Amino acid sequence: MRFLLAFNGTRGDIQPAVVVGSELQRRGHDVLVGAPPNLGEFVAAAGLATAPFGYDTHAHMNSDVVRAKLRTGGPRQRWRAFAEIRDLGWAQAVGDMRELHKGAEAILTGFVTEQIAAPFAEAAGAACISLHHAPIRPNSTVSPVPAALSGVPPVVTRASWWLTDTAMWLLTRDRQNTLRADLGIAGEVARSPRDRLEIQAYDPRLCPELVDEWSPSRPFVGFLDLAADQRARIGADTGDPDLPAWIAAGSAPVYFGFGSMPVPDPGAVVDAIVRASARLGVRALISTGWAGLTVPESPDVRLVGALDHQRILPLCRAAVHHGGAGTTAAVLRAGIPALVCWVGSDQPYWGDRCVHHGVGATTRLRGLTADTLVRELTTVLAPEPARAAKALGAELITPEQAVRHCADLVEEYTMASRPAGGVR
Known part of the structure:
Protein backbone atom coordinates (compact mmCIF):
# COMPACT_ATOMS: atom_id res chain seq x y z
CA MET A 1 0.00 0.00 0.00
CA ALA A 227 14.42 3.70 17.54
CA ALA A 228 18.08 3.75 18.59
CA ASP A 229 19.38 3.31 15.03
CA GLN A 230 17.18 6.17 13.80
CA ARG A 231 18.42 8.47 16.55
CA ALA A 232 21.96 7.71 15.50
CA ARG A 233 21.24 8.42 11.81
CA ILE A 234 19.52 11.74 12.40
CA GLY A 235 22.18 12.99 14.79
CA ALA A 236 19.99 13.05 17.90
CA ASP A 237 23.17 13.56 19.89
CA THR A 238 25.73 16.21 19.00
CA GLY A 239 28.37 13.81 20.18
CA ASP A 240 29.89 15.84 23.01
CA PRO A 241 32.57 13.28 23.97
CA ASP A 242 33.13 14.79 27.40
CA LEU A 243 29.47 14.96 28.48
CA PRO A 244 29.25 11.47 30.05
CA ALA A 245 32.43 12.17 32.02
CA TRP A 246 31.05 15.55 33.18
CA ILE A 247 27.82 13.91 34.34
CA ALA A 248 29.70 11.15 36.16
CA ALA A 249 32.09 13.59 37.85
CA GLY A 250 29.49 15.02 40.23
CA SER A 251 25.91 14.82 41.40
CA ALA A 252 23.25 14.05 38.79
CA PRO A 253 22.45 17.32 36.96
CA VAL A 254 19.10 18.94 36.29
CA TYR A 255 18.35 19.10 32.56
CA PHE A 256 17.02 22.36 31.10
CA GLY A 257 15.69 22.46 27.54
CA PHE A 258 12.80 24.10 25.72
CA GLY A 259 12.94 22.35 22.36
CA SER A 260 11.53 24.26 19.40
CA MET A 261 9.82 26.90 21.52
CA PRO A 262 10.57 30.62 21.13
CA VAL A 263 12.03 31.64 24.49
CA PRO A 264 10.68 35.17 25.16
CA ASP A 265 13.86 36.55 26.75
CA PRO A 266 16.70 34.02 26.36
CA GLY A 267 19.20 36.04 28.37
CA ALA A 268 16.84 36.40 31.33
CA VAL A 269 15.90 32.71 31.24
CA VAL A 270 19.53 31.59 31.20
CA ASP A 271 20.34 33.98 34.04
CA ALA A 272 17.42 32.57 36.06
CA ILE A 273 18.62 29.00 35.44
CA VAL A 274 22.19 29.74 36.48
CA ARG A 275 21.23 31.66 39.62
CA ALA A 276 18.55 29.17 40.69
CA SER A 277 20.90 26.21 40.18
CA ALA A 278 23.55 27.90 42.34
CA ARG A 279 21.03 28.62 45.11
CA LEU A 280 19.77 25.03 45.05
CA GLY A 281 23.26 23.55 44.84
CA VAL A 282 22.51 21.55 41.69
CA ARG A 283 24.42 21.21 38.44
CA ALA A 284 22.71 22.43 35.25
CA LEU A 285 22.78 20.75 31.84
CA ILE A 286 21.31 23.28 29.38
CA SER A 287 20.24 22.42 25.81
CA THR A 288 20.32 25.31 23.35
CA GLY A 289 17.20 24.28 21.36
CA TRP A 290 15.76 26.39 18.56
CA ALA A 291 16.06 29.47 20.78
CA GLY A 292 19.87 29.27 20.60
CA LEU A 293 20.44 29.75 24.33
CA THR A 294 23.98 30.78 25.25
CA VAL A 295 25.65 30.77 28.64
CA PRO A 296 29.21 31.06 29.95
CA GLU A 297 30.09 27.58 31.11
CA SER A 298 31.34 26.85 34.60
CA PRO A 299 32.23 23.62 36.39
CA ASP A 300 28.56 23.22 37.41
CA VAL A 301 26.91 24.47 34.21
CA ARG A 302 27.23 22.78 30.82
CA LEU A 303 25.74 23.89 27.51
CA VAL A 304 24.91 21.29 24.85
CA GLY A 305 23.19 21.25 21.48
CA ALA A 306 20.97 18.35 20.49
CA LEU A 307 21.24 15.35 22.75
CA ASP A 308 19.81 11.86 22.85
CA HIS A 309 17.05 12.03 25.45
CA GLN A 310 16.92 8.28 25.89
CA ARG A 311 20.64 8.15 26.65
CA ILE A 312 21.06 11.26 28.78
CA LEU A 313 17.82 11.91 30.69
CA PRO A 314 18.06 8.74 32.83
CA LEU A 315 21.41 10.12 34.07
CA CYS A 316 19.75 13.35 35.27
CA ARG A 317 18.05 14.11 38.55
CA ALA A 318 15.13 16.03 37.03
CA ALA A 319 14.15 17.91 33.86
CA VAL A 320 12.91 21.44 33.29
CA HIS A 321 11.27 21.62 29.86
CA HIS A 322 8.50 23.20 27.79
CA GLY A 323 6.02 20.36 28.05
CA GLY A 324 5.92 19.19 24.44
CA ALA A 325 4.45 15.71 24.14
CA GLY A 326 7.70 14.18 22.87
CA THR A 327 9.87 15.66 25.59
CA THR A 328 7.26 14.83 28.23
CA ALA A 329 7.28 11.23 27.05
CA ALA A 330 11.09 11.03 27.15
CA VAL A 331 11.23 12.47 30.67
CA LEU A 332 8.48 10.19 31.98
CA ARG A 333 10.08 7.12 30.41
CA ALA A 334 13.41 8.14 31.97
CA GLY A 335 11.68 7.92 35.34
CA ILE A 336 12.66 11.39 36.55
CA PRO A 337 10.45 14.23 37.83
CA ALA A 338 9.85 17.38 35.80
CA LEU A 339 9.10 21.06 35.99
CA VAL A 340 7.06 21.99 32.90
CA CYS A 341 7.56 25.64 31.91
CA TRP A 342 4.93 25.89 29.23
CA VAL A 343 4.53 28.31 26.33
CA GLY A 344 1.12 27.29 24.94
CA SER A 345 -0.82 24.74 22.90
CA ASP A 346 -1.01 21.33 24.62
CA GLN A 347 1.94 22.05 26.94
CA PRO A 348 -0.16 23.21 29.95
CA TYR A 349 -2.03 19.91 29.71
CA TRP A 350 1.15 17.87 30.05
CA GLY A 351 2.24 20.08 32.94
CA ASP A 352 -1.09 19.40 34.61
CA ARG A 353 -0.64 15.65 34.07
CA CYS A 354 2.74 15.79 35.78
CA VAL A 355 1.18 17.53 38.77
CA HIS A 356 -1.82 15.19 38.81
CA HIS A 357 0.38 12.09 38.92
CA GLY A 358 2.73 13.54 41.53
CA VAL A 359 5.77 13.56 39.25
CA GLY A 360 6.39 17.27 38.92
CA ALA A 361 5.21 20.86 38.86
CA THR A 362 4.23 23.39 36.21
CA THR A 363 4.51 27.10 35.55
CA ARG A 364 4.64 29.51 32.63
CA LEU A 365 7.90 30.08 30.74
CA ARG A 366 7.20 33.77 30.16
CA GLY A 367 8.43 35.78 33.11
CA LEU A 368 10.39 32.87 34.56
CA THR A 369 12.65 34.05 37.39
CA ALA A 370 15.25 32.49 39.63
CA ASP A 371 12.80 32.77 42.56
CA THR A 372 10.16 30.85 40.60
CA LEU A 373 12.63 28.16 39.63
CA VAL A 374 13.87 27.77 43.19
CA ARG A 375 10.32 27.50 44.54
CA GLU A 376 9.10 25.00 41.94
CA LEU A 377 12.28 22.92 41.83
CA THR A 378 12.29 22.62 45.60
CA THR A 379 9.02 20.71 45.16
CA VAL A 380 10.22 18.71 42.16
CA LEU A 381 13.52 17.66 43.76
CA ALA A 382 11.86 16.30 46.90
CA PRO A 383 12.04 12.52 47.41
CA GLU A 384 8.37 11.72 46.68
CA PRO A 385 8.23 13.03 43.07
CA ALA A 386 11.37 11.04 42.31
CA ARG A 387 9.79 7.85 43.65
CA ALA A 388 6.52 8.52 41.80
CA ALA A 389 8.33 9.27 38.53
CA LYS A 390 10.32 6.06 38.69
CA ALA A 391 7.17 4.02 39.31
CA LEU A 392 5.17 5.76 36.59
CA GLY A 393 7.95 5.41 34.02
CA ALA A 394 7.96 1.65 34.50
CA GLU A 395 4.22 1.47 33.76
CA LEU A 396 4.21 3.30 30.42
CA ILE A 397 3.78 1.57 27.07
CA THR A 398 7.19 1.05 25.45
Missing part, protein backbone atom coordinates in the same frame (compact mmCIF):
# COMPACT_ATOMS: atom_id res chain seq x y z
CA ARG A 2 1.04 3.60 -0.55
CA PHE A 3 0.88 5.92 2.45
CA LEU A 4 1.26 9.68 2.50
CA LEU A 5 2.13 11.17 5.89
CA ALA A 6 1.44 14.89 5.59
CA PHE A 7 2.47 16.87 8.66
CA ASN A 8 3.51 20.44 9.40
CA GLY A 9 4.78 21.95 12.64
CA THR A 10 7.88 21.69 14.78
CA ARG A 11 9.98 18.58 15.19
CA GLY A 12 7.61 17.39 17.92
CA ASP A 13 4.83 17.31 15.32
CA ILE A 14 6.93 15.60 12.64
CA GLN A 15 8.75 12.98 14.70
CA PRO A 16 5.68 10.75 15.31
CA ALA A 17 5.12 10.67 11.56
CA VAL A 18 8.71 9.56 11.04
CA VAL A 19 8.30 6.81 13.63
CA VAL A 20 5.09 5.45 12.10
CA GLY A 21 6.32 5.92 8.55
CA SER A 22 9.48 3.95 9.29
CA GLU A 23 7.48 1.04 10.68
CA LEU A 24 5.13 1.03 7.69
CA GLN A 25 8.12 1.09 5.35
CA ARG A 26 9.72 -1.76 7.28
CA ARG A 27 6.55 -3.75 6.64
CA GLY A 28 7.00 -3.29 2.89
CA HIS A 29 4.71 -0.35 2.18
CA ASP A 30 5.46 2.66 -0.03
CA VAL A 31 5.80 5.70 2.25
CA LEU A 32 6.18 9.40 1.48
CA VAL A 33 6.42 12.04 4.22
CA GLY A 34 5.32 15.60 3.50
CA ALA A 35 7.11 17.85 5.99
CA PRO A 36 8.04 21.52 6.41
CA PRO A 37 11.14 22.36 4.36
CA ASN A 38 13.28 23.00 7.44
CA LEU A 39 12.71 19.42 8.64
CA GLY A 40 13.18 17.62 5.31
CA GLU A 41 16.75 16.62 6.19
CA PHE A 42 15.54 15.19 9.50
CA VAL A 43 13.00 12.99 7.72
CA ALA A 44 15.46 11.91 5.03
CA ALA A 45 18.11 11.05 7.61
CA ALA A 46 15.66 8.62 9.17
CA GLY A 47 15.56 6.78 5.83
CA LEU A 48 12.23 8.02 4.44
CA ALA A 49 11.31 9.68 1.16
CA THR A 50 10.21 13.24 1.78
CA ALA A 51 8.86 16.31 -0.02
CA PRO A 52 8.10 19.86 1.17
CA PHE A 53 4.68 20.42 2.73
CA GLY A 54 3.83 23.92 3.93
CA TYR A 55 6.01 26.66 5.35
CA ASP A 56 9.35 26.80 7.19
CA THR A 57 8.35 26.30 10.82
CA HIS A 58 11.73 27.24 12.29
CA ALA A 59 11.49 30.68 10.74
CA HIS A 60 7.84 30.92 11.79
CA MET A 61 8.51 30.06 15.45
CA ASN A 62 11.10 32.81 15.61
CA SER A 63 9.00 35.36 13.72
CA ASP A 64 7.64 38.55 15.21
CA VAL A 65 4.05 37.32 15.03
CA VAL A 66 4.83 34.35 17.31
CA ARG A 67 7.44 35.90 19.59
CA ALA A 68 5.66 39.21 20.16
CA LYS A 69 2.26 39.84 18.56
CA LEU A 70 0.61 36.64 19.76
CA ARG A 71 1.83 37.03 23.35
CA THR A 72 1.68 40.77 24.01
CA GLY A 73 -0.73 43.65 23.54
CA GLY A 74 -4.49 43.75 23.85
CA PRO A 75 -7.16 41.31 22.67
CA ARG A 76 -7.46 42.96 19.25
CA GLN A 77 -3.74 42.61 18.48
CA ARG A 78 -3.71 39.02 19.71
CA TRP A 79 -6.75 38.18 17.59
CA ARG A 80 -5.12 39.64 14.49
CA ALA A 81 -1.99 37.60 15.24
CA PHE A 82 -4.08 34.46 15.68
CA ALA A 83 -5.81 35.09 12.34
CA GLU A 84 -2.43 35.58 10.66
CA ILE A 85 -1.15 32.28 12.06
CA ARG A 86 -4.40 30.53 11.11
CA ASP A 87 -4.05 31.58 7.48
CA LEU A 88 -0.28 31.21 7.24
CA GLY A 89 0.73 28.86 4.47
CA TRP A 90 -2.78 27.62 3.60
CA ALA A 91 -2.39 28.19 -0.16
CA GLN A 92 1.16 26.82 -0.10
CA ALA A 93 0.16 23.64 1.74
CA VAL A 94 -2.85 23.13 -0.53
CA GLY A 95 -0.60 23.51 -3.57
CA ASP A 96 1.89 21.03 -2.17
CA MET A 97 -0.86 18.54 -1.37
CA ARG A 98 -2.10 18.52 -4.96
CA GLU A 99 1.03 16.60 -5.95
CA LEU A 100 1.75 14.75 -2.73
CA HIS A 101 -1.57 12.91 -2.44
CA LYS A 102 -1.52 11.30 -5.89
CA GLY A 103 -1.73 7.53 -5.68
CA ALA A 104 -2.01 7.42 -1.87
CA GLU A 105 -4.36 4.82 -0.44
CA ALA A 106 -4.26 6.55 2.94
CA ILE A 107 -3.25 9.99 4.17
CA LEU A 108 -2.01 10.29 7.73
CA THR A 109 -1.96 13.78 9.15
CA GLY A 110 -1.85 15.87 12.32
CA PHE A 111 -4.27 18.31 13.87
CA VAL A 112 -2.88 21.45 12.21
CA THR A 113 -3.18 19.98 8.69
CA GLU A 114 -6.39 17.94 8.95
CA GLN A 115 -8.45 20.58 7.16
CA ILE A 116 -6.25 20.16 4.09
CA ALA A 117 -5.61 16.42 4.20
CA ALA A 118 -9.23 15.35 4.78
CA PRO A 119 -10.80 16.81 1.61
CA PHE A 120 -7.92 15.56 -0.57
CA ALA A 121 -8.38 12.09 0.89
CA GLU A 122 -12.13 12.25 0.31
CA ALA A 123 -11.69 13.41 -3.28
CA ALA A 124 -9.20 10.62 -4.00
CA GLY A 125 -11.19 7.92 -2.23
CA ALA A 126 -8.32 7.40 0.20
CA ALA A 127 -8.53 6.69 3.90
CA CYS A 128 -7.85 9.65 6.21
CA ILE A 129 -6.16 8.97 9.53
CA SER A 130 -5.30 11.55 12.17
CA LEU A 131 -2.46 11.22 14.65
CA HIS A 132 -3.00 13.27 17.80
CA HIS A 133 -0.35 13.81 20.48
CA ALA A 134 -2.75 15.44 22.98
CA PRO A 135 -6.52 15.61 23.56
CA ILE A 136 -8.02 17.97 20.97
CA ARG A 137 -11.55 16.59 20.63
CA PRO A 138 -14.62 17.32 22.81
CA ASN A 139 -14.68 15.52 26.12
CA SER A 140 -15.83 15.99 29.70
CA THR A 141 -12.51 16.32 31.53
CA VAL A 142 -9.93 18.28 29.51
CA SER A 143 -10.68 21.90 28.65
CA PRO A 144 -9.99 23.24 25.14
CA VAL A 145 -8.06 26.01 26.93
CA PRO A 146 -6.04 23.96 29.45
CA ALA A 147 -3.99 26.99 30.51
CA ALA A 148 -7.10 28.89 31.54
CA LEU A 149 -9.55 26.35 32.91
CA SER A 150 -9.12 23.42 35.26
CA GLY A 151 -11.26 21.61 37.75
CA VAL A 152 -14.52 22.80 36.19
CA PRO A 153 -17.70 20.67 36.06
CA PRO A 154 -17.98 18.30 33.06
CA VAL A 155 -20.98 20.19 31.68
CA VAL A 156 -18.91 23.39 31.53
CA THR A 157 -16.03 21.59 29.83
CA ARG A 158 -18.41 20.12 27.25
CA ALA A 159 -19.97 23.54 26.63
CA SER A 160 -16.54 25.14 26.19
CA TRP A 161 -15.65 22.52 23.58
CA TRP A 162 -18.87 23.20 21.69
CA LEU A 163 -18.13 26.92 21.67
CA THR A 164 -14.51 26.38 20.60
CA ASP A 165 -15.39 23.94 17.81
CA THR A 166 -18.16 26.18 16.56
CA ALA A 167 -15.91 29.24 16.53
CA MET A 168 -13.19 27.42 14.61
CA TRP A 169 -15.72 26.05 12.13
CA LEU A 170 -17.11 29.54 11.51
CA LEU A 171 -13.61 30.95 11.06
CA THR A 172 -12.46 28.35 8.55
CA ARG A 173 -15.53 26.95 6.80
CA ASP A 174 -15.37 29.33 3.83
CA ARG A 175 -11.86 28.32 2.83
CA GLN A 176 -12.63 24.65 3.52
CA ASN A 177 -15.76 24.79 1.36
CA THR A 178 -13.84 26.57 -1.40
CA LEU A 179 -11.27 23.77 -1.37
CA ARG A 180 -13.98 21.09 -1.35
CA ALA A 181 -15.69 22.69 -4.36
CA ASP A 182 -12.36 22.97 -6.18
CA LEU A 183 -11.80 19.23 -5.60
CA GLY A 184 -15.29 18.38 -6.82
CA ILE A 185 -16.64 17.29 -3.43
CA ALA A 186 -20.37 17.82 -2.95
CA GLY A 187 -21.74 19.44 0.19
CA GLU A 188 -20.23 21.68 2.83
CA VAL A 189 -17.74 20.83 5.54
CA ALA A 190 -19.25 19.43 8.71
CA ARG A 191 -18.83 21.27 11.99
CA SER A 192 -17.13 18.22 13.55
CA PRO A 193 -14.83 15.69 11.84
CA ARG A 194 -16.37 12.34 10.96
CA ASP A 195 -15.48 9.08 9.20
CA ARG A 196 -11.87 9.26 10.31
CA LEU A 197 -9.61 7.13 12.46
CA GLU A 198 -8.07 9.33 15.16
CA ILE A 199 -5.14 7.62 16.85
CA GLN A 200 -4.13 9.03 20.24
CA ALA A 201 -0.33 8.83 20.29
CA TYR A 202 0.09 9.25 24.03
CA ASP A 203 -0.14 6.94 27.00
CA PRO A 204 -3.55 5.90 28.37
CA ARG A 205 -2.00 5.58 31.84
CA LEU A 206 -1.89 9.37 32.02
CA CYS A 207 -5.56 9.96 31.17
CA PRO A 208 -7.75 6.96 32.06
CA GLU A 209 -10.87 9.15 32.08
CA LEU A 210 -10.40 9.87 28.37
CA VAL A 211 -9.87 6.19 27.63
CA ASP A 212 -13.22 5.43 29.28
CA GLU A 213 -14.97 8.21 27.35
CA TRP A 214 -13.44 7.68 23.90
CA SER A 215 -12.81 3.95 23.54
CA PRO A 216 -12.84 2.34 21.08
CA SER A 217 -13.44 5.15 18.56
CA ARG A 218 -10.19 6.94 19.42
CA PRO A 219 -7.63 4.23 20.25
CA PHE A 220 -4.65 5.00 22.48
CA VAL A 221 -1.32 3.51 21.42
CA GLY A 222 1.21 5.24 23.71
CA PHE A 223 3.93 7.80 22.98
CA LEU A 224 5.83 7.26 19.74
CA ASP A 225 9.63 7.58 19.74
CA LEU A 226 12.54 6.97 17.40
CA PRO A 399 8.05 2.79 22.16
CA GLU A 400 8.25 -0.59 20.42
CA GLN A 401 4.75 -1.59 21.58
CA ALA A 402 3.37 1.84 20.66
CA VAL A 403 4.61 1.89 17.07
CA ARG A 404 3.53 -1.71 16.40
CA HIS A 405 0.01 -0.99 17.65
CA CYS A 406 -0.16 2.24 15.68
CA ALA A 407 0.98 0.63 12.41
CA ASP A 408 -1.46 -2.24 12.93
CA LEU A 409 -4.34 0.22 13.26
CA VAL A 410 -3.24 2.14 10.17
CA GLU A 411 -3.02 -1.01 8.06
CA GLU A 412 -6.34 -2.39 9.27
CA TYR A 413 -8.22 0.87 8.75
CA THR A 414 -6.77 1.39 5.29
CA MET A 415 -7.67 -2.13 4.22
CA ALA A 416 -11.20 -1.75 5.60
CA SER A 417 -11.60 1.56 3.74
CA ARG A 418 -10.81 0.04 0.35
CA PRO A 419 -13.76 -0.06 -2.02
CA ALA A 420 -15.32 -3.41 -2.86
CA GLY A 421 -13.30 -5.10 -5.56
CA GLY A 422 -9.83 -4.32 -4.26
CA VAL A 423 -7.28 -1.60 -4.80
CA ARG A 424 -8.39 1.83 -6.02
